[in-house]
Amino acid sequence: MMNSSGVAIKARGLTVVRGNRTVLKGLDFTVEPGRITGLLGPSGCGKSTLMRAVVGTQAKVTGTLDVLGSPAGHPTLRPRIGYVTQAPSVYTDLTVRQNLDYFAAILQPGRRHRVARREAVTRAITEVDLTTHSGALAGTLSGGQRTRVSLAVALLGTPELLVLDEPTVGLDPVLRRDLWNLFHSLAADRGTTILVSSHVMDEAERCHRLLLMREGEILADDTPEALRAASRTDTVEEAFLHLVDAAATRQENAR
Numbered sequence: 001m002m003n004s005s006g007v008a009i010k011a012r013g014l015t016v017v018r019g020n021r022t023v024l025k026g027l028d029f030t031v032e033p034g035r036i037t038g039l040l041g042p043s044g045c046g047k048s049t050l051m052r053a054v055v056g057t058q059a060k061v062t063g064t065l066d067v068l069g070s071p072a073g074h075p076t077l078r079p080r081i082g083y084v085t086q087a088p089s090v091y092t093d094l095t096v097r098q099n100l101d102y103f104a105a106i107l108q109p110g111r112r113h114r115v116a117r118r119e120a121v122t123r124a125i126t127e128v129d130l131t132t133h134s135g136a137l138a139g140t141l142s143g144g145q146r147t148r149v150s151l152a153v154a155l156l157g158t159p160e161l162l163v164l165d166e167p168t169v170g171l172d173p174v175l176r177r178d179l180w181n182l183f184h185s186l187a188a189d190r191g192t193t194i195l196v197s198s199h200v201m202d203e204a205e206r207c208h209r210l211l212l213m214r215e216g217e218i219l220a221d222d223t224p225e226a227l228r229a230a231s232r233t234d235t236v237e238e239a240f241l242h243l244v245d246a247a248a249t250r251q252e253n254a255r
């Protein structure tokens with residue numbers, strides 16, 4: 001499933017205006033296929049906006065943004081991308097399985113796909129570890145469980161690119177670990193490209209590569225190891241703070 005160009009996402013001069021604010025400021029970056037790229041930065045720095053641009057739901061995007069070899073938002077990309085928003089998009093009056101059955105029927109309609117659909121639904125429920133809750137109404141689940149239903153929906157079509165907006169918020173440490181293990185096996189076994197945002201810096205260490213963001217700009221684009229080494233710090237969090245201080249000093253000197 002690797003993209004022929006060897007690049008899953010390529011942005012040049014990516015700029016987004018929301019209201020009267022420039023929220024993304026001419027970003028240049030690439031995302032490697034089959035790897036987990038973490039998008040990290042404080043609340044409000046533009047992570048969700050960048051993800052919305054990648055999946056093609058963001059207005060007022062300028063610059064170039066290619067996703068899996070096509071311009072972001074191209075209709076042919078729809079079945080190739082799984083997107084989990086911050087607010088879980090599930091029907092609260094349906095059970096977990098009914099939610100998945102519904103989305104599976106949209107992806108693969110028709111009686112002749114009935115068995116394949118059932119298998120895909122069961123697989124997705126197992127992958128997010130909700131088998132024992134498959135008959136529960138989504139409205140009765142915890143926030144973390146609902147997030148996992150959303151993730152299961154995104155996994156239904158075996159997407160080449162998974163865009164996950166803070167998928168581990170509100171999850172306990174065991175579930176967070178299990179989800180990260182799932183992300184790693186999706187990348188390793190299926191070659192899925194994963195772009196995952198977080199503002200929890202300890203999750204950075206679990207990514208192959210990081211885009212560190214602040215105020216609509218990318219401060220660094222590197223591996224966790226290289227970031228730590230470059231700033232001579234023990235953690236990505238310290239490296240991030242070091243980069244923020246360096247950027248502030250540069251700004252100060254430029255005045």
Ligand SMILES: Nc1ncnc2c1ncn2[C@@H]1O[C@H](COP(=O)(O)OP(=O)(O)OP(=O)(O)O)[C@@H](O)[C@H]1O
Nearest residue numbers: 018019021023042043044045046047048049050199
């Ligand atoms: N509809 C909107 N109109 C104007 N500005 C907006 C709108 N939505 C978001 N913004 C602004 O865009 C900036 C980036 O928001 P975004 O949601 O992308 O940040 P984020 O890094 O994902 O934050 P969080 O981690 O809190 O979800 C914020 O400063 C926010 O105030």
